[in-house]
Amino acid sequence: xxxxLLRGVSLLGAAPTDVHIVDGRISDRSSDPxxxxxxxxxxxxxxxxxxxxxxxxxxEDAETVETGSRSAALGGYTAVFAMANTSPVADTAGxxxxxxxxxxxxxxxxxxxxxxxxxxxxxxxxxELGAMASSAAGVRIFSDDGHCVADPRLMxxxxxxxxxxxxxxxxxxxxxxxxxxxxxxxxxxSTRLGLTGWPAVAEEAIIARDVLLAEHVGSRxxxxxxxxxxxxxxxxxxxxxxxxVTAEVTPHHLLLTDELAASYDPVYKVNPPLRTxxxxxxxxxxxxxxxxxxxxxxxxxxxxxxxxxEWAYARPGMVGLETALPVVLSVLGERxxxxxxxxxxxxxxxxxxxxxxxxxxxxxxxxxxxxxxxARRVVDPAELASRSRNTPYAGTTLPGRIxxxxxxxxxxxxxxxxVK
Amino acid sequence: xxxxxxxxxxxxxxxxxxxxxxxxxxxxxxGREVKKLPTLRGRTVVNLFYEDSTRTRISxxxxxxxxxxxxxxxxxxxxxxxxxxxxxxxxxTLQAMGADAVVIRHPASGAPHRLAAWVDGSVVNAGDGxxxxxTQALLxxxxxxxxxxxxxxxxxxxxxxxxxxxxxxxxxLLLTTLGAEITLVGPPTLIPVDIAAALSxxxxxxxxxxxxxxxxxxxxxxxxxxxxMQDSYFPSxxxxxxRYGLDLARMRKLPEHAIVMHPGPMNRGMEIxxxxxxxxxxxxxxxxxxxxxxxxxxxxxxxxxKA
Numbered sequence: 001x002x003x004x005l006l007r008g009v010s011l012l013g014a015a016p017t018d019v020h021i022v023d024g025r026i027s028d029r030s031s032d033p034x035x036x037x038x039x040x041x042x043x044x045x046x047x048x049x050x051x052x053x054x055x056x057x058x059x060e061d062a063e064t065v066e067t068g069s070r071s072a073a074l075g076g077y078t079a080v081f082a083m084a085n086t087s088p089v090a091d092t093a094g095x096x097x098x099x100x101x102x103x104x105x106x107x108x109x110x111x112x113x114x115x116x117x118x119x120x121x122x123x124x125x126x127x128e129l130g131a132m133a134s135s136a137a138g139v140r141i142f143s144d145d146g147h148c149v150a151d152p153r154l155m156x157x158x159x160x161x162x163x164x165x166x167x168x169x170x171x172x173x174x175x176x177x178x179x180x181x182x183x184x185x186x187x188x189x190s191t192r193l194g195l196t197g198w199p200a201v202a203e204e205a206i207i208a209r210d211v212l213l214a215e216h217v218g219s220r221x222x223x224x225x226x227x228x229x230x231x232x233x234x235x236x237x238x239x240x241x242x243x244x245v246t247a248e249v250t251p252h253h254l255l256l257t258d259e260l261a262a263s264y265d266p267v268y269k270v271n272p273p274l275r276t277x278x279x280x281x282x283x284x285x286x287x288x289x290x291x292x293x294x295x296x297x298x299x300x301x302x303x304x305x306x307x308x309x310e311w312a313y314a315r316p317g318m319v320g321l322e323t324a325l326p327v328v329l330s331v332l333g334e335r336x337x338x339x340x341x342x343x344x345x346x347x348x349x350x351x352x353x354x355x356x357x358x359x360x361x362x363x364x365x366x367x368x369x370x371x372x373x374x375a376r377r378v379v380d381p382a383e384l385a386s387r388s389r390n391t392p393y394a395g396t397t398l399p400g401r402i403x404x405x406x407x408x409x410x411x412x413x414x415x416x417x418x419v420k
Numbered sequence: 421x422x423x424x425x426x427x428x429x430x431x432x433x434x435x436x437x438x439x440x441x442x443x444x445x446x447x448x449x450x451g452r453e454v455k456k457l458p459t460l461r462g463r464t465v466v467n468l469f470y471e472d473s474t475r476t477r478i479s480x481x482x483x484x485x486x487x488x489x490x491x492x493x494x495x496x497x498x499x500x501x502x503x504x505x506x507x508x509x510x511x512x513t514l515q516a517m518g519a520d521a522v523v524i525r526h527p528a529s530g531a532p533h534r535l536a537a538w539v540d541g542s543v544v545n546a547g548d549g550x551x552x553x554x555t556q557a558l559l560x561x562x563x564x565x566x567x568x569x570x571x572x573x574x575x576x577x578x579x580x581x582x583x584x585x586x587x588x589x590x591x592x593l594l595l596t597t598l599g600a601e602i603t604l605v606g607p608p609t610l611i612p613v614d615i616a617a618a619l620s621x622x623x624x625x626x627x628x629x630x631x632x633x634x635x636x637x638x639x640x641x642x643x644x645x646x647x648x649m650q651d652s653y654f655p656s657x658x659x660x661x662x663r664y665g666l667d668l669a670r671m672r673k674l675p676e677h678a679i680v681m682h683p684g685p686m687n688r689g690m691e692i693x694x695x696x697x698x699x700x701x702x703x704x705x706x707x708x709x710x711x712x713x714x715x716x717x718x719x720x721x722x723x724x725x726k727a
Binding site for chain 2: 183186187188189190191192193194195196197263264265305308309310311312313
């Protein structure tokens with residue numbers, strides 16, 4: 001195993017120092033290391049994404065475990081959690097193990113499969129959660145993401161059942177009857193554009209119900225992609241009462257608003273939809289405050305033909321792995337410890353993922369990423385490593401460039417390029 | 421002149437007035453023995469219809485033909501569209517055939533905006549989803565101006581299913597631009613959220629038709645689909661027509677000079693009674709005739725004719 005010396009690196013913005021990497025761990029010395037000039041670069045613990053769609057198996061034309069892993073490594077990630085809405089659905093030990101194995105074979109990030117809560121994401125019957133938990137993939141997070149576990153009785157059972165193996169249900173909070181045919185945030189812009197509205201209350205009502213259910217059965221709940229100011233208030237109250245709830249926000253909900261739909265370009269169509277400027281502000285404040293625990297990408301690659309069409313016919317979702325850290329940097333500024341907390345330590349802790357999200361002290365696993373905060377980059381969809389091009393940031397200048405990423409002491413990205 | 425007519429918001433007051441004045445000249449033509457102008461000879465207008473709408477298609481077809489354009493009707497039924505061809509591929513096909521203008525009717529809001537990105541010619545929105553129908557607003561404005569002599573300061577009530585109505589959106593935008601005062605009337609379930617902020621801050625909303633009628637110069641009844649009942653927008657057709665339908669008793673509450681409009685097709689007995697629809701205050705048949713003139717004016721001006 002090669003040793004590395006990161007010369008002059010700043011740990012979370014501190015004064016420059018030298019960091020040695022030996023045998024996959026941070027060390028205080030090394031002999032004959034490969035030297036990486038890290039002057040001006042900031043080291044963060046490797047980022048952890050609790051919400052990624054890798055599309056394999058089923059839609060390998062949009063993304064594969066390998067291309068998605070490369071995209072993640074280039075974004076500074078060392079672990080990603082792959083959502084279950086593949087084809088076939090990741091609702092059995094067989095499918096989650098397949099995804100897990102593909103991730104290990106790609107070897108660019110740790111791919112941790114998320115298991116479906118219900119068979120086929122149909123919301124009728126629990127999937128074999130225990131079998132997925134005890135599979136080689138060791139699933140701990142379960143989600144029907146893309147669909148809400150709308151049946152309150154089923155949601156209660158799921159929350160209770162996973163306690164046996166310290167599992168967590170990650171809910172896509174969307175009351176389905178309130179969002180039938182919904183195309184974008186319900187408000188002034190949807191009225192003007194004649195697009196069916198997705199009311200904020202459809203998210204808030206489910207979160208309110210679920211925190212009460214989680215409280216009632218004493219279980220952990222994780223809320224996916226929180227998008228409204230009202231949801232933030234529901235979460236704030238639940239946390240104040242001591243409910244074991246965590247929540248994520250996506251980079252796009254921290255930056256973009258529903259006004260972008262006015263172009264009718266479905267690159268801006270996403271679920272939950274882009275909201276208003278006041279929602280964006282509330283989400284930013286909640287992220288700083290900790291009412292929202294983490295940033296998760298909801299990286300959702302789609303084939304060109306699924307976006308190059310009428311708004312109503314397009315699939316919702318945006319790619320996000322390669323732009324997440326730059327977007328968060330533009331929103332939070334260079335608050336490195338806060339960024340590490342929201343994008344690495346806390347997501348690893350929520351998932352119970354050991355070896356990630358640890359501080360870069362001697363003896364720790366060398367999962368880290370190096371960022372050049374002074375660089376500016378104009379996002380060019382053609383340059384993305386993802387197999388898909390549906391980024392909402394085309395032509396946008398974003399701060400920060402991910403220069404290198406290390407997974408267990410081996411570089412997955414060097415000089416801003418994937419090593420394989 | 422603007423290149424596309426995708427929304428009534430594409431029109432400022434001067435442009436809208438130019439179109440209405442031009443429509444007036446076109447209407448004069450209808451009285452002549454030879455109803456045809458050579459203006460668009462050699463130009464190609466495609467009617468690209470993804471929804472059945474015989475009346476709108478015929479109106480555009482008559483408008484283009486009276487201007488001597490070559491007209492191609494491309495209907496979604498029985499074409500490659502039903503085989504799953506994308507809007508983009510259809511657009512590229514029309515582009516390759518040299519369409520100078522594409523008139524599009526489509527069930528998805530915003531389809532004309534997407535189309536305009538893929539063709540070089542002008543795009544005219546002939547109704548997109550629950551978004552807009554700007555030529556309907558132009559013919560309505562033309563009809564009001566012909567009957568009442570002005571638009572500035574005119575008080576117009578638009579009554580019914582505003583939420584799903586492309587006619588209402590275009591009318592609010594255009595009539596506000598031209599100085600009219602709009603009151604939207606309907607059950608709260610059928611009035612979209614933030615409508616005033618979305619379209620025009622001066623727009624008023626009322627849930628009580630009877631209290632609004634005495635102050636109106638124009639009342640425009642919108643078609644209400646009985647399917648909305650199944651979705652609980654209102655309890656029954658009978659209750660709807662009792663509260664928001666225009667019958668003779670309600671019509672008598674209007675000032676003497678006020679007119680009654682409807683974009684068609686009507687549900688007689690639902691939002692409007694036959695006695696009202698066929699009364700001398702009703703402009704419904706006139707609206708159809710004016711539709712051809714307004715659409716002639718739009719095609720003429722968009723395709724570079726001189727006013």
